[in-house]
Amino acid sequence: xxxxxxxxxxxxxxxxxTASAYRMNFIVSSLITLIGNILFPLVTLLxxxxxxxxxxxxxxxxxxxxxxxxxxxxxxxLVFGGLLWTTMSHVREGSFEVILLKPLNPLFYIVAxxxxxxxxxxxxGGAALFIFSAMHIGAIxxxxxxxxxxxxxxxxxxxxxxSLMMAAMxxxxxxxxxxxxxADSVLHVGKYPLPIFPKAVQAAATLIIPVGxxxxxxxxxxxxxxxxxxxxxxLPCFVFLWAGIWVYRHMIRLxxxxxx
Amino acid sequence: MNRLKHNWLICRAVxxxxxxxxxxxxxxxLVSVIVGPVYFMVQYFIWTAVYGGQTTLGGLDLQQxxxxxxxTALIGYLIMxxxxxxxxxxxxxxxxxxxxxxxxxxxxxxxFQKLGHRMLGFLFEFLPCLLIFIYIFGxxxxxxxxxxxxxxxxxxxxxxxxxxxxxxxxxxWLVQSGGIRSAFLLVSGIFSGALxxxxxxxxxxxxTQLFLPFQYIAYMPAMVFTGHYSLGGLELSLPEAVGMQxxxxxxxxxxxxxVRRRAMKQFTAVGA
Numbered sequence: 110x111x112x113x114x115x116x117x118x119x120x121x122x123x124x125x126x127t128a129s130a131y132r133m134n135f136i137v138s139s140l141i142t143l144i145g146n147i148l149f150p151l152v153t154l155l156x157x158x159x160x161x162x163x164x165x166x167x168x169x170x171x172x173x174x175x176x177x178x179x180x181x182x183x184x185x186x187l188v189f190g191g192l193l194w195t196t197m198s199h200v201r202e203g204s205f206e207v208i209l210l211k212p213l214n215p216l217f218y219i220v221a222x223x224x225x226x227x228x229x230x231x232x233x234g235g236a237a238l239f240i241f242s243a244m245h246i247g248a249i250x251x252x253x254x255x256x257x258x259x260x261x262x263x264x265x266x267x268x269x270x271x272s273l274m275m276a277a278m279x280x281x282x283x284x285x286x287x288x289x290x291x292a293d294s295v296l297h298v299g300k301y302p303l304p305i306f307p308k309a310v311q312a313a314a315t316l317i318i319p320v321g322x323x324x325x326x327x328x329x330x331x332x333x334x335x336x337x338x339x340x341x342x343x344l345p346c347f348v349f350l351w352a353g354i355w356v357y358r359h360m361i362r363l364x365x366x367x368x369x
Numbered sequence: 370m371n372r373l374k375h376n377w378l379i380c381r382a383v384x385x386x387x388x389x390x391x392x393x394x395x396x397x398x399l400v401s402v403i404v405g406p407v408y409f410m411v412q413y414f415i416w417t418a419v420y421g422g423q424t425t426l427g428g429l430d431l432q433q434x435x436x437x438x439x440x441t442a443l444i445g446y447l448i449m450x451x452x453x454x455x456x457x458x459x460x461x462x463x464x465x466x467x468x469x470x471x472x473x474x475x476x477x478x479x480x481f482q483k484l485g486h487r488m489l490g491f492l493f494e495f496l497p498c499l500l501i502f503i504y505i506f507g508x509x510x511x512x513x514x515x516x517x518x519x520x521x522x523x524x525x526x527x528x529x530x531x532x533x534x535x536x537x538x539x540x541x542w543l544v545q546s547g548g549i550r551s552a553f554l555l556v557s558g559i560f561s562g563a564l565x566x567x568x569x570x571x572x573x574x575x576x577t578q579l580f581l582p583f584q585y586i587a588y589m590p591a592m593v594f595t596g597h598y599s600l601g602g603l604e605l606s607l608p609e610a611v612g613m614q615x616x617x618x619x620x621x622x623x624x625x626x627x628v629r630r631r632a633m634k635q636f637t638a639v640g641a
Contacts, residue, residue, distance in 0.1 A: 137548040145555050155569040159426055161419050287400040294407040301411070305418035310410075 113217060128226040139230035150175045150238065155212040166302050169245035170332060176238035178300050179323030181261060183232025184219050185268035191223025192272050193289055206366050216357055256330035256340075262324040263346035264299075270346075271296070271318075273353030280360035289333040299323040315342045323347050379473055380481045387485030398493035405442050405498045406505070408604045412438045413630060427568030429469065433595050434566070439502045439510055439584045440594040441563050441587050446494040448526045448586065453553075456537030457546045466638040476534060476629065483530055513596025517607040521593040524614045528585045532557075538625075541632035556597075562588030567600055575601035585617045 128135040150172050157168040196219060199205040208215045243249065271292045278288050299320035303311050314321040319342055326342060329335045391398075412437060420431045429437060456479065459465040470473040502508045512518035536553050540546040558564060560583035567578055567588050578584045579601055589610060592598040598610040605613065 134545075138551070141548065141551045141555060147490060148555065148559055149498070150564045152560060155565055156419055158571075159569055161421065161423060161426060162417055163415075164421055282396070283395075285397050287397050290400055290404045294404040297411045301415060306414050310414070316435075348587070 113213075116213065117221045117224075121224050123222075124224040124226050125198065125206075135227065136291075138227045142227065142230035143234045144233075149179065150190065154294060163302050163305055165304065168247075169242045170328065172238060172242040173246060173331065174302060174324040174328040176235050176242055177261065177264070177327045179235030180232055180239055181264045181268060181323050181327075183228050183235050183298075184265050186228035186231055186271065187225055188270040188305040189220060189223075189269050190225030190228050192220060193276045193279060193357075195219055195223045196276040197286070197288070200280055200364070201284040203366050205364055209361070210366075215361055216354065223250075231327075243331065246332060250333070253331050253333055257327050260322055260330050261344060263319075263343045264327055266346045266350040267322055268296075270349040270351075270353035271287050273350075273357045277353070277357040277360040281366055296320055296323065296339055299325060301325075313340075316345050319346045319349060376477075380477075380484070383473075383478055383481035384485035384488065387482045387548055388488050388589065391486055391489050394490065395493050397615050398490060401446060401490075402492040402497045402501070405446070405494070406501045408630070409438060409442055409502065409506065424573075427566050428597075428599060429568070429595075433597070435508055436595055437508070437591050438511075439506075439508050440485055440591040443495055443502070443510070444522055444590050444594070445563065446490050446498065447522055448529045449487065449490060449530050450483055450533045452483060452530055453533040453537035453546070453550050455479065455482075456534065457550070458479040460537075460540040460636075461544055463639050465636065466592060469636070476625075479534060480530055483526075488527070491610060512594045514593070514607055517611050518590065518594045521590040521611050521614060524611065524618050525586050525590040528582060528614070528618050528621055529616070531625045532582050532586070535621075535625045535628050536613060538628050538632045541635040557583050558584070560584065561586045562591065564614065565613055566592075572601060577601075589614050 125317075153168065153171050153175065156162070162168070163171055196205075199208065208218055241361050275288050275292050278291075279285065282288060296316055298306065298310065298314050299322075303321045303325045305312060306314070311321070315326075322342055326335065326339055329339070389581065416431065416434050416438070420426060420434070424430055426434070456465075456475075459468065465475070468478065469476070471641065475534055497511060503510050532553075536546065536550055539549050560567070560578060560581065562584060567575055570578070578588075584600065588600070589598065593607055593610055598607070600604050
């Protein structure tokens with residue numbers, strides 16, 4: 110276990126050093142990510158500015174959902190952000206063998222070496238928006254914070270699971286740079302209050318691909334709106350992560366070392 | 370006449386080759402068949418909820434709004450472009466030299482490539498999504514005026530290309546124009562009207578959009594499709610709107626040519 114912790118620490122250090130080597134690129138990328146996050150809730154702002162709303166949700170409550178979604182994406186992206194592109198690149202070039210030859214779990218190695226420092230901007234942008242919107246929703250109890258923490262971690266597990274599944278897909282769908290769009294489109298549901306969607310979509314977004322846990326349910330916990338039944342949705346989140354790991358490891362076994 | 374025929378043959382050959390080249394990756398295009406309808410479905414429920422009991426928002430009723438998002442999605446498939454990325458790559462690697470030596474202007478070559486690429490997009494993205502929108506979502510996707518919509522989409526196609534090509538030209542100074550490209554994509558995504566109709570923006574920002582290229586790429590063709598164009602207090606008939614779009618494309622072409630001539634003086638034919 111200590112070996113894995115040491116390797117991960119070393120990889121994080123290397124990622125930071127690499128970012129320092131290309132400082133301007135790092136600053137510009139982080140800045141654009143940060144601005145992108147500030148502009149992300151623009152649609153919501155404009156909708157509320159037009160004098161309308163998502164029924165039953167105030168502007169700050171919707172912003173809270175979107176900020177939690179962004180923070181969760183930032184955290185997941187920090188750890189799993191480079192997984193898809195690196196896997197895709199190795200599979201396309203037929204160089205995945207190099208990873209298989211390392212004296213480490215290949216999944217761990219690829220996750221550790223793709224630690225994505227640029228995603229700090231994504232997380233910080235979300236955190237800033239989170240603080241801003243949380244300040245406008247009134248007092249939050251300690252129990253609500255506890256529920257939020259559990260659901261936030263579950264939501265991040267969903268994103269990690271999605272990253273793993275998309276990366277696993279690249280073993281068979283070789284060189285398709287649009288795989289990530291599949292995940293992005295599904296995640297779009299998680300950026301808005303789930304009750305605006307039909308029951309079938311709500312059920313799918315809670316139990317099958319639990320994207321509702323990425324923003325909506327943790328925000329509901331802070332707002333004191335969760336029902337006892339909502340906590341059941343935490344389980345499919347971790348099942349989803351486990352499924353992602355399983356699928357990725359299974360696809361490694363199917364890997365054929367042919368470049369193209 | 371011979372020169373015209375010669376140019377037509379080049380255009381056809383480049384478009385055909387690009388079509389065949391990308392046909393090998395047609396499943397890439399098929400991703401849109403899942404992604405497009407999912408995005409559209411989310412927009413559908415968002416706006417259905419937002420309208421609630423209201424009849425109009427931003428000058429559009431719910432049906433027009435749904436048609437607007439359907440149109441922006443479909444037009445997006447017809448005009449999609451990455452000429453900036455391509456040009457940037459050619460400059461960075463020094464491969465632009467080979468185009469400099471060819472008896473065809475690189476900008477024309479890139480435009481014909483886009484034509485071939487989008488023909489594939491028409492078959493594998495536009496048509497399947499159009500059928501999904503009509504038969505699964507039950508959206509009326511008949512344009513208010515087919516001829517004006519076609520002209521407007523064609524102009525949006527050109528506008529998108531010239532804007533992207535100009536962004537790509539910055540590589541002659543910067544070598545790596547990834548940062549500018551990302552920034553442009555960000556701004557364009559918001560101000561083209563693909564996320565939300567521009568009528569929702571503050572008045573001063575709507576007026577600003579009249580002088581920027583973004584609205585001519587998505588908002589204007591989508592509004593021409595719905596049959597009603599207004600922005601920043603300016604209300605235009607369809608021929609007037611398309612005329613304004615044509616003028617904007619000409620201005621953009623002029624800007625592109627101006628930047629291109631300066632860029633050629635920077636070219637060193639050395640890869641990085």
